[in-house]
Amino acid sequence: MARWDPGAQERLTTAALDLYLEHGYENVTVADIAERAGLTRRSFFRYFPDKREVLFAGSERLPAVLREAVLGADPAAPPLAAVLDACDRLGTQLTEALGHDHVARRRAVIDSSAELQERERTKSAAVSAALDEALRERGTDPATATLVAQVASVAIGQAFRRWSESADASFTDGLHAVLDTLRAALADGDGRPPRA
């Protein structure tokens, strides 16, 4: 079992999630996680750069995937439409690959630790940066690209959270619902005519 162990990383993630849920994130040491996974503390840091990252395994691929999806959208589509099109095509596929149970357990741990929420925001920022870059490559002017990317990242986060909390609505539907809400708030929101 010691040598040739392709499941070591997965064992670390499950061990970490279990221990975090059982004793609380701050009361679990890296040595605890490694021990339950049958590894050494030093080896933990060969799979993950730090104690927080173990909860976000795989998330490093999302920015690149989203970037490609946006670049693959209709070149004539306006920025937000391109992002939404990319989310429509990837959203269900991504959410289905995760599983509600695992997501819910992760959610509970993250919501209990400021440190983990900080890291989660970093992941969201990485998504935003990827969208930003993809939009610029499509020719969107930089200011609009950055803004649309950040707002889309907020909407994605909101929709994802709604999906994870109640499994009845699809991620894509939630995303469009969030944007409808935003549209309404923006339309009557600043006391100035919509077409200034």
Added chain:
Amino acid sequence: MARWDPGAQERLTTAALDLYLEHGYENVTVADIAERAGLTRRSFFRYFPDKREVLFAGSERLPAVLREAVLGADPAAPPLAAVLDACDRLGTQLTEALGHDHVARRRAVIDSSAELQERERTKSAAVSAALDEALRERGTDPATATLVAQVASVAIGQAFRRWSESADASFTDGLHAVLDTLRAALADGDGRPPRA
């Protein structure tokens, strides 16, 4: 000079900023900062909870101030208008109290460290949470409140960065410009009629 030293906290912040700029955030230890400020490593942690927070001194008051400003806005105003009104009244006052030089130096340090960017996003999230809470107290429905708060937080961040990079435009003007951009992107952005 040792006893009765009201300027200890400020000495720590300036020492930290100087050292971070001179040697890079990661190459500066808390002991270095404390020494330059004429204090002990242990005393540093009596003024700041950690090494990052020293760059954000005073920011803990912003959420409460914004909250009060939103609650003080016209009760009949729609959510986003209330937030913008609050920002209009506070924005210039806040930016003037900071000073371009200090903000620019801080910006350079933060942009050079992922750890500090993470903390900055946490500060932004605190602003968003305060806006969210204030809007709910005004009677805004929770979904709209959270969304408007997060989007406003993004807009504030964008406007603040623009202001800090070029001193020619006011913070308030930048904020409205950002929202105009967003309005335009949202209007033609999803390929669906604005009034679905």
Added chain:
DNA sequence: TCCGTGATGACACTGTGTGTCATCACGGAC
């Protein structure tokens, strides 16, 4: 003058994250 209070220094300790080296299993070369 004495004492309570609050800020500080000194010290010890846990835990994260990193560098370095020895070791061991595996697969391929011969």
Added chain:
DNA sequence: GTCCGTGATGACACACAGTGTCATCACGGA
């Protein structure tokens, strides 16, 4: 079948963040 390169791991050792605890010292008031 034996030998060797490679890669993953364990075993230290270390710097540093952050925390608890206690002694000390200056200050202001009784």
